[in-house]
Amino acid sequence: MNLIVNPTFNLTVEHAELVQKTLAYERASLSPNTLRSYRSMWNKFVKWCIANNQDHLPASAETISLYISSLGESVSFSTLDSTLAAIESAHEKVNAMIKGDHNLYRRVRKGIRRTHKNNQTLKQAPVLTVLDLKGACCRLGNSLADCRDRALLTLCFFGAFRRSEAVSLDVANCEFNEKGVSIQLLQTKTSDTAQLVYISYAKDQDICPVRALIEWIEKLEIKEGAIFRSLLKGGKISGRLSGHGVSEIIKRHFGEKYSGHSARRGLVTASAEKGTPMHIIKKHSRHKSANMVLRYIDDSKGFEDSSVKVLGV
Numbered sequence: 001m002n003l004i005v006n007p008t009f010n011l012t013v014e015h016a017e018l019v020q021k022t023l024a025y026e027r028a029s030l031s032p033n034t035l036r037s038y039r040s041m042w043n044k045f046v047k048w049c050i051a052n053n054q055d056h057l058p059a060s061a062e063t064i065s066l067y068i069s070s071l072g073e074s075v076s077f078s079t080l081d082s083t084l085a086a087i088e089s090a091h092e093k094v095n096a097m098i099k100g101d102h103n104l105y106r107r108v109r110k111g112i113r114r115t116h117k118n119n120q121t122l123k124q125a126p127v128l129t130v131l132d133l134k135g136a137c138c139r140l141g142n143s144l145a146d147c148r149d150r151a152l153l154t155l156c157f158f159g160a161f162r163r164s165e166a167v168s169l170d171v172a173n174c175e176f177n178e179k180g181v182s183i184q185l186l187q188t189k190t191s192d193t194a195q196l197v198y199i200s201y202a203k204d205q206d207i208c209p210v211r212a213l214i215e216w217i218e219k220l221e222i223k224e225g226a227i228f229r230s231l232l233k234g235g236k237i238s239g240r241l242s243g244h245g246v247s248e249i250i251k252r253h254f255g256e257k258y259s260g261h262s263a264r265r266g267l268v269t270a271s272a273e274k275g276t277p278m279h280i281i282k283k284h285s286r287h288k289s290a291n292m293v294l295r296y297i298d299d300s301k302g303f304e305d306s307s308v309k310v311l312g313v
Contacts, residue, residue, distance in 0.1 A: 061100035125259035128266035154209035163243035
């Protein structure tokens with residue numbers, strides 16, 4: 001963003017600091033992952049424009065149309081949409097206007113989606129089950145890494161945590177009592193207001209997220225700061241664990257086909273299979289919309305609700 005200040009305005013040191021503060025807030029409007037993704041997509045667009053003797057800033061609607069046509073069937077629908085968002089965002093930041101009819105590249109986008117329907121897929125990473133979680137936790141020992149992984153895996157599953165939510169947790173966000181732990185999420189993917197997540201003690205001590213979290217915090221010997229941290233060779237504790245680090249831990253314990261989202265999906269799917277009311281599932285998972293929750297329920301009950309089963313033939 002280019003913050004335009006009235007030239008007649010007497011810019012004091014305090015005002016200059018306010019401008020910098022405003023710019024920092026503007027940058028914080030998008031998550032670090034989104035910013036990294038936008039930078040990568042914008043750089044690819046710039047590189048293509050240079051190679052094809054096209055202006056990239058400001059770009060024309062025709063240039064953008066040609067570029068996304070060059071991507072064609074090679075990218076997913078979500079990548080296609082993110083690419084357009086990245087190009088528009090780059091122009092917005094410098095107060096530049098895309099030249100020509102914006103609807104042109106939007107029509108091309110629609111045409112790509114209609115032509116390459118196979119690029120749209122409902123396939124997702126497999127879900128973790130309670131048995132999967134039990135098996136992984138029973139294989140873990142008492143090392144620093146094992147204690148961290150046990151706390152992370154059980155908390156991500158029973159708390160239905162996104163990777164970003166898990167790694168953002170600080171010791172101050174957790175309040176323990178005789179019933180379990182209440183965890184304050186200051187910000188999530190779908191909400192910028194604080195939310196409380198309640199996690200009770202589990203009867204099965206092998207997969208109890210509260211006991212695992214207490215054990216890890218005690219082993220970590222910290223009173224403040226990030227709960228989940230990277231571990232260097234030799235077991236030395238490093239900085240806050242990254243979202244990518246969460247995915248790597250899940251893949252290491254369950255296999256490459258699993259992702260950081262598998263634990264969250266697993267909790268929702270398992271709850272649906274138990275017949276948990278949708279409003280309770282939605283409360284646990286903190287989904288803003290019921291549509292995704294319904295999709296998880298369909299995944300878990302799809303065959304049971306199929307027409308053959310319903311008709312009893």
